[in-house]
Amino acid sequence: MSNTPLEILFERVSKSFSRPGGGPAFEAVRDLSFSVGRGELVAILGKTGCGKSTTFNLISGLIRPSAGRVAVQGHDPYADFAWFRGKIGIVFQNDRLMPWRTAIENVALGLELNKVPPAQRLEIAASWLARLGLSGHANDYPHALSGGMRQRVSVARAFAGKPDILLCDEPFSALDEHTGNALRQEFRNLLQETGATSIFITHSIDEALWFSARLMVFERPARIAYETTLAPETSEADRAAVRDRIRKVLSGEG
């Protein structure tokens, strides 16, 4: 828990999904409580299917909880849907670019939906593309870009609107190691520069430790099995111990 003003709050949140054709509901999140302070960067770890993405969708207001309360900046992200326009940026696992829009038009999408004037949004989008090394590809359609380039466009799209809250759902998992590492470094710099409150979902312990001081490990159905905050001065030995502990929690031994 941070001492900074509260940005994201989960109070005993549960989420179940009904199965097509009946049968018992699938419980994705159970009695989950946590809070994130303004400007904080939190990494959520967990095995595939542990409800990380459901938690992510609850924060972003794409789904509503079956029980409990989710508040983001004091508002219900599902009920006060329009209130969050321009406030949340999301980097998804896959690039999710609109194939009929060029790279620059994809980056400008959030700005366009936030009613930023055309000339201004294109200028902002162009500067973000340049920042991510895609200046020469502004007018390329997604099919003409590599996977790494597409993900850069999607990162630019999320940052371009200067969101207060940035949600990242395993943004590098679909990239090869070299491309992922290069983008990871840029991404961390951007996070530090913008100061946005960030939730970073990953299944990589090293990635989580590298990105964030605060880590939450989820078990299925999504609830916190382990949580820790590392100080900048934490020694390598202590970090290794945390890594080992997380590994055990993830494998069910801890």
Added chain:
Amino acid sequence: MALADGEGAPAAGRFFAFTRFRYESVVALAGLAVVWQIASLFVPHFLFPSVPEIATRLVEIFTSWNSLLDMLATSGRILAGLGGAFVFGTLLAIPMARSPSLARYAYPLLNFNQGIPALSWVVIAIIWFRGIEFRIFFIMVMTTLPAFTFQVLDAYRAMSKDLFEMTLSFRPTRFDLLRTLIWPTVLPGMLTAWKVNLGNASRVVVVAELVGATGGVGYELLQQQQVFDMAGAIAWTLVLVIFVLVVQGVITLIETRALRYRAIAEHAL
């Protein structure tokens, strides 16, 4: 540019694909004309008029003001009918896509409609309505609406959930969602529906005009049949074919422009 699917020489590829298509089309149509001309030498004139005679009649149609009016009337009826079916079909498809319960009721009605022959709609329209133009419009809409609805519905349902969620994450207004996501998603299906329905519409309009109109290509075909003028019948048929081909070409141009973002696989060149 990196890792493009089929990138490299798309413009050249499209050009050669286009010219090859035109070359093959010309050869096929010229072959048909030659076969017809040979047949006209051995078969009675009133059954197989010569190609020059048909061409002469075609020129007469295109140079006669009254014939041009007939041609324009039919073209207008086709476009108005298709436009109406497109609007009503889309207006029906969107709520069907958003409401499964509405879709469960609407599907059987559309399927039922699919089974009704165009000629039945002609008879029904003649009994129900007085105005010729409205009769034809009604027939056109009723016969081509289901195809538009099904195409738009399929395109809407095929919309990527990922893209939908991504767009929603920016909190668009309903109009913005329609403009930025739904419209571009359903556009390819709509263009396909226009192309498919155009052929159907040209057949239906002739039947409708044949029975109930006092002008248009169908009416002119009836005149040719009454005087047993095969050259005239074929020339008027060609007028309709030319119209369909021109509109198909316009739709293809729109498609090429609107769907230019699509990757072209080299094997398709």
